Amino acid sequence: MPVMREAIAAMGTGLGPDILARCRALFDAQQHDLAARVPASAVDMVYGPHERHRLDLYRPEGEGLAPILVFVHGGGFLKGDKGGAADWANANVGRMAAQAGFLGVVINYRLAPDNVWPAGSEDVGSVVAWLKAHAAEHGGDPDRIVLMGTSAGAVHVAGYLSMAGTDAVRAAILLSGLYGYTPLDGRDMLYYGEAALYPDRMPLDAVAGTGLPLLLACAEFDPPRFQAEFLGLMQDRLDRHGIMPRGYIHSGHNHYSMAMHLGTADRRLADEICAFVRETTA
Incomplete structure (x- = not known):
């Protein structure tokens, strides 16, 4: 653990292909082992x-x-994949879920710039509808669904809550997402459109106002914008509800390693997630 933390800390709070590749290399051996077993x-x-x-x-x-x-x-908003047998990234979250006794579901969704707002959130809604119809065939309880997204995936989960409400799912887990507390950047505009449209298209009110159980998380080495979004949503929830949602700041991790390490020997966030799922689906 100390060696892993030092390696991640040395990467700083930046994003990009090089940082992503270095994070992947840290977990490669453990995740290939998990893929073989699950x-x-x-x-x-x-x-x-x-x-x-x-x-x-x-x-x-x-x-x-x-x-x-x-x-x-x-x-x-522009890239990403659910992974699989040959590419463990993101698939590792489904494997972690199965090990914990849940039906793990890992999805692909439409990407910008060819598919713009609200395509990602609509796709989350389509997944929920599919699970309502078919989950029981695969060992899942369609009345006990928890949604979890990281980064752009957290945005799409939050957008789903804005569009569809909360009746179809039990809870939501948002890792290092963007909810509307910081200014738009150029990449966001490829999904949301022009900056003038941004305030009405961000799911801020739905996420801050929902009575659905939420688990919010960010990483110690997340970029400052993502940390500001986490703190903004925590404060907004406190202001609106008189209490913060369940929250977690993951020490020793960055924006990529938050999800990428799930299923490894570092059980801290996995235990928090699994306990939250059990509590909200009991």
Whole structure:
């Protein structure tokens, strides 16, 4: 753990392909081992008409219908993939879920700039609808769905709450997302459109105002903007509800390693996530 923390701290708070590759290398051995032990139970299930409307399932051992944890990957609205047998990144979250006794669901969704707001959140809604109809066939309880997203994936989960309300799911987990507390940047505009449209298209009011149980997290070495978004949402929830949501600042991790390390020997965030899922689906 100390060596891993030092390696991540040395990367600073920046983003980019080099940092992403260095994070991947840190967890490669452990995640390949997990992939060998926890294969997908179903791959490339079609949940909509677009070529990226695909999801993979990771079924837990045991009888009966299990709670469902849906993971929505990041990628700055422009890239990202659910992973699989040959590429463990993001698939590791589904494997972690299965190990914990949940039906893990890892999805792809439409990407900008070809698919703009609210495509990502609409796709989360389509996944929820598919699970309502088909999850029981794969060992999942359609009445016990928890949504989880990281970075752009957290934005799409938050947007889903804004569009669809809270009746279909039990809770949401938002890792290092953007909720509307900091100014728009150029990458955001490729998804949201012009800056003038941004205030009405961000899910701020829905996420800050929802009565749905939330778990919010950011990383010690997240870029400052993501840390400001985390603190903004925590403060807004406190102002509106008189109490903060469940929150977690993950020491020794950065924007990429937050999700990338799940399923490894560092169980701190995984234990927090799994306890939250169990509590909200009991």
